[in-house]
Amino acid sequence: MAMTSPRELFVHELADAMSAEHIILGMLPELAKEARHPELKQAFKDHEAETKQQIEQLQEVFKLLGEEPEDTTCHAAEGLKKEHEALHEEEPTPEVLELGNVGGAAKTEHYEIATYTTLVQMAKDLGERDVARLLKANLDQEKAMGKRLQGLAKELGKATKEQATATA
Ligand SMILES: [Fe+2]
Numbered sequence: 107m108a109m110t111s112p113r114e115l116f117v118h119e120l121a122d123a124m125s126a127e128h129i130i131l132g133m134l135p136e137l138a139k140e141a142r143h144p145e146l147k148q149a150f151k152d153h154e155a156e157t158k159q160q161i162e163q164l165q166e167v168f169k170l171l172g173e174e175p176e177d178t179t180c181h182a183a184e185g186l187k188k189e190h191e192a193l194h195e196e197e198p199t200p201e202v203l204e205l206g207n208v209g210g211a212a213k214t215e216h217y218e219i220a221t222y223t224t225l226v227q228m229a230k231d232l233g234e235r236d237v238a239r240l241l242k243a244n245l246d247q248e249k250a251m252g253k254r255l256q257g258l259a260k261e262l263g264k265a266t267k268e269q270a271t272a273t274a
């Protein structure tokens with residue numbers, strides 16, 4: 107059936123976000139396991155709990171809209187997952203894998219930030235204030251995780267710097 111209204115697009119994009127969250131939820135335990143830095147490990151664990159909340163928030167959104175999420179796959183999140191698998195194929199050392207995972211996780215957060223920024227705007231445009239509020243809560247969690255990862259990337263980067271100066 108042809109998609110003819112912004113509301114249909116909104117509901118479709120929400121289902122896509124729901125799929126993305128499920129894919130990411132599946133990845134986070136492995137990322138926590140592969141993290142060596144205790145703060146990074148904790149960040150992934152915390153974000154796993156947050157992601158579960160985000161899925162609940164999305165379920166609430168669908169309820170408020172009186173809609174059912176269509177069965178769809180977020181190809182972007184699938185792609186990010188494949189990137190992680192591709193990194194594994196390079197047989198990185200645990201240190202290098204951890205560094206790669208921080209970068210991959212940062213990409214994921216930026217994708218989610220873009221997703222929820224758009225969804226919050228669409229909800230507002232459609233006059234769905236309560237829905238916008240729920241989506242904004244997810245957006246804020248993604249932004250916070252993005253910042254946390256940025257700080258940890260700097261922290262991990264120190265080891266890279268030290269190694270570079272030692273071999274220079
Ligand atoms: Fe998320």
Ligand SMILES: [Fe+2]
Nearest residue numbers: 215218248251
């Ligand atoms: Fe996230």
